[in-house]
Amino acid sequence: MLFTSLGFIILVLVTFCLYYLLKGQNAQVLTLIIASFLFYAANYPALLALLIFSIAINISISYRIARLEESVNSLRRLYATIGVILNLGILAFFKYSPLIGRTFFGDSSSIGEFLVSIPLPIGISFFTFQGISLVVDTFRTQKIEDYHSLIPKKFNDHTLNTAFFISFFPQLVAGPIVKAHEFLPQIGVKTWKDIEINTCFKNLTTGYFLKMVVADNLSSFTFWMVYPYFQAKSALTLMVMLFGYSIQIFADFAGYSLIAIGIAGLFSYKLPTNFLFPYISLSFSEFWRRWHISLSTFLREYLYIPLGGNREGQVRTYFNLMTTMVLGGLWHGAAWSYAVWGAFHGIALAIERLINDYFDIKIPKALLFFKGLFIFLMITFAWLLFKLPEFNHVIAYVSSFFNNPNGNDYNIIIHILLYSIPVILYHFFYLLKENKGNDYLKRAEPILYSTMLFLIITNSGSATDFIYFQF
Amino acid sequence: MIKKIGVILLIQIILYSLFVSTVDLSWIKRQSFEQSNLIKSEKYLYEEQNIENRSAIIGTSLSAVLDKTDLPDEFVNIAFHGMSVLDGFKLINSSPQKPEKVFVEMNMILLAIFDEDYKDLQTPYSYYPKKYLPILRQKARPVELITSSFFEFAPNFYRTITGQPTIESDEEVEVENFLKASQVEKKKVELSTTARAGLVDTCFQRLAVEMQALEQTGTCIIFYEVPLEEGLCGLTQSNQIRDRFYKEYPRTKYQYISQPSCEGYRTSDGLHMTLKSAKKFTSYFLEQVKKLKC
Incomplete structure (x- = not known):
């Protein structure tokens, strides 16, 4: 249902x-x-x-x-x-x-x-x-x-x-x-008075908007990432589709989580926050503190720490990290590509840890944007393993970046970019809030929420299953 | 805050409803296949006039390509991309208006095994709101309004940045040729084998239910076949399906438009006719329609 x-x-x-x-x-x-x-x-x-x-x-x-x-x-x-x-x-x-x-x-x-x-x-x-x-x-x-x-x-x-x-x-x-x-x-x-109406309303509106307007519409265009159709698309189209999938998977899952939190709130129960603007992360470890938080904290509490965490020497720490991430990857789906996806993140976290342990690299504030962009691109690239669980298809997709001479599909490109704007703004508003822009946002809230509702009514995509249902 | 949001939302809905009711939005067309299908079905349900004296074409994406040809106004094409003929039947059967004639594509009848699509459109909770509130329809989607405006009103800009023509011509469709060889080969294997009897039975049983409902209204039903890629014509499965049609719906009682010789017809991806071939088929089809008795 x-x-x-x-x-x-x-x-x-x-x-x-x-x-x-x-x-x-x-x-x-x-x-x-x-x-x-x-x-x-x-x-x-x-x-x-x-x-x-x-x-x-x-x-x-x-x-x-x-x-x-x-x-x-x-x-x-x-x-x-x-x-x-x-x-x-x-x-x-x-x-x-x-x-x-x-x-x-x-x-x-x-x-x-x-x-x-x-x-x-x-x-x-x-x-x-x-x-x-x-x-x-x-x-x-x-x-x-x-x-x-x-x-x-x-x-x-x-x-x-x-x-x-x-x-x-x-x-x-x-x-x-x-x-x-x-x-x-x-x-x-529980009684009626226990319901936090405004919070429920905001969670439900944002959740339904992310799912029905952003994710469901993007899915019509990222559909072409399926083998063999992607082979007929140009390099730019393939890159934009991958970007679109990255936005779609966030909107789909964060949307679902917000709806779940909102509905639980209607019955006066609090569910934990699951997404905290993950695409503004400046490192992989920060990403995992912001993405699917309930899973990452579960894995930390019930797997990583019981395995010894970082208390039993460096080698053991890296082993624990990799084990946790590979098993976390496999938790997502019964295909080896999910394990590889987990290993990819495990290796990235290990390298990050190694660099932090041995080098004191301070990136100037002006360049932090590029660091964030790099992290986002790496994470987006890894989503390919989610979309295409067969390795040969992943390889074919990547090789199509270089081999495909066809023209760009601007119908796909423009729609993906348009439907991605709300997610970019969603992250941008969070940064604005963090940087003293809260008053402006508070004043604009009624218009923002009514516009989201308006678009839910007029611009929802075809209803599709939530991506995380398969897990 | 919620009250304030409600008031602003109401204003937005009223203003947009006014806009939608005063501006012609029929030119909005560049969406995904799913959206194109929905626009087409909503147009049939809520906008088409005088259906009782017109003909409907129901089929799959093989027939949807006829949209781009010079099909006369007396025809309403409700063939859907990625869907089966049953979806077209259900749309007609759910609507109070029935066409005088219905042309049923035979080629892909086995897709009727998937008969779950479009049920939402026919349920009262989506039918009536969409009927009386046009802003709920697919063609009125604000985002597509923006993108369609871009593609419709900025052709020069589009041509400049893409280097491609603005309308879908044969050349553009040929881009899909990349997949053609593998698609043809795959389809050849599939069509060279006999379809499972159980599958064929199920599809024809589902078809029979829809056929019966439509025939009771007095609509004349005509079957037709779309030409395929040359190498895919006359294969085992196509013959099996054709024979089954003749058995279930005898030629003595029903009318058929035979598949033209596939020679000279070209497809963009092994299955779907190029624009040029679609136009050629439309001429053939219209010629045959003249010979029909109903």
């Missing part, structure tokens, strides 16, 4: 009314769980069973960990380990079986055929990560009194809270990834 569909809007409206009419915490939570299950089952009802199975595992293991005494820490650790393994097992089976099948058995063998035929349940990468967060956070919580904010004493309450935490529909299929210690303490009785 797309956020832009009529079915979704009706679901939100009905749930919203019911939710605030009901007074008890459990009744409100149950309403959201039912809405979430309806949302998830809308496309493939059978896959709801998997979501419920995943929730059931996490309910029982986290409850078991919470009820064990601190003195039996080894047993608690064992349960937490089992919980993580089961979550990763579900993710690996459904997400990576086709890749394993194709790589090691081939499509034609019976095992290969079986593995390739396993369906990819939507949002599996997100809800299994939240399951991991629940069991790890329960294990890490040392004091018994702190359990109550995460794991209620009553099993029924815990069941409802966990089902709600894992399935909450605004973030169920594409994040932001919510951590248990951030979300569970928020659960309580």
Whole structure:
């Protein structure tokens, strides 16, 4: 069910009314769980069973960990380990079986055929990560009194809270990834007065604008990046299309995250910020502090730091960094190109770290723009691995930069540049805000938001799936 | 703040509605294929006059190229890029106005396996708002208004910066030739094999549902075939599909415009006729139409 569909809007409206009419915490939570299950089952009802199975595992293991005494820490650790393994097992089976099948058995063998035929349940990468967060956070919580904010004493309450935490529909299929210690303490009785209307309105308007006006329109033109069509395009057209895809993937995912945050806000829940103007980054490490923040902080908290982080010597630090980035890349999709994309970022981060450790290079302020541009170009180039998951197509695309004699397609070029302007302005306004331009922006806000709404009404593109749904 | 935004939005909508209702926007055409399809279907639903006495052409991108030819006004071409004949049928069946004659392209009937497109256009929640609020239609999109203005009113500038002609001529279409050889080869392999019986059955069953609905309104239905690249003509799958049409819709009861000899017809990418060939086919098509009984 797309956020832009009529079915979704009706679901939100009905749930919203019911939710605030009901007074008890459990009744409100149950309403959201039912809405979430309806949302998830809308496309493939059978896959709801998997979501419920995943929730059931996490309910029982986290409850078991919470009820064990601190003195039996080894047993608690064992349960937490089992919980993580089961979550990763579900993710690996459904997400990576086709890749394993194709790589090691081939499509034609019976095992290969079986593995390739396993369906990819939507949002599996997100809800299994939240399951991991629940069991790890329960294990890490040392004091018994702190359990109550995460794991209620009553099993029924815990069941409802966990089902709600894992399935909450605004973030169920594409994040932001919510951590248990951030979300569970928020659960309580909510009233109309808890809604931050202006914030919700701004998030929803900006989110829908980025998705429906920018990303959906750009997708009509970046469509030509698909093999073999791109081979008929000129070098300039190919470069502009790649630039357009970079803008599209941001608008699509940041748009989705803002809509998710806005809808969660309507039910008085706060989801973490997922994008913080990533294309103004002056380094790769800054980019990862601004892009898909909920994933990068998850990987840092639950993978990089447990691996040792930067506390166990230089070699180990670089190893941890590369492992985290390659696995982070693979999390995005079951194709080796995603691992290469992760490795690309891992190498870039490692080089950056090395330079910072050994050289004290100070770039003059006037040249910072070029540094930012360089980072943006490198990141944009790496998106090619997202758009074209087959290596030979990536190579063909790059070689087309040099080999293609055809004329420029100005229909594509001009449309991509026009539809990219809002994202450029979006980043520019943030910089302006940071540099004392806040008053001007505040005054212009009503016109900016009404124009966004006007363009949503008159200039939306054809509804397409969110790019991150595939992950 | 939200109230203020609401007021400004209302002013924007009123002003733009006035603009859209007073300015002729029919010249807006340079969009993506998806948008072109939508503009075409919205035009059919909300703007075309006197449909009852006119003929509609429904088909795929093979027939969409006829838009660029001198097709007389009595024809409404609702062949869509990347879509199947079913989309055209659904559009006509969902509209209160039915054409006198409907010409159905036969070549790509197997695309009817994808029958999910355009359902949004026919649902009341998008049909009625678009009917009464023209600013919601594709042709009124502000961004395309800007880009179309650029392409329409700045031809000299366009020619200067691109070195290309401003209208799509044969030369421009030939740019796609880069892909032609591989496309032809791929299509040749596909058309040389018999299509799966289950797939053909499904497509014809879906076609039958739409055909039945349209025939009940008294519309005369005529089938036709578009010429292909020379090497792709007369292959196994095309013959199989043609035979199935003759079986389901016998020539004694239905009228057909036969595929002309593919000799002399050229395509830009192995499938779609060049402008010159499309014009040639249009002449042939119009000649054949004169011979029809309905």
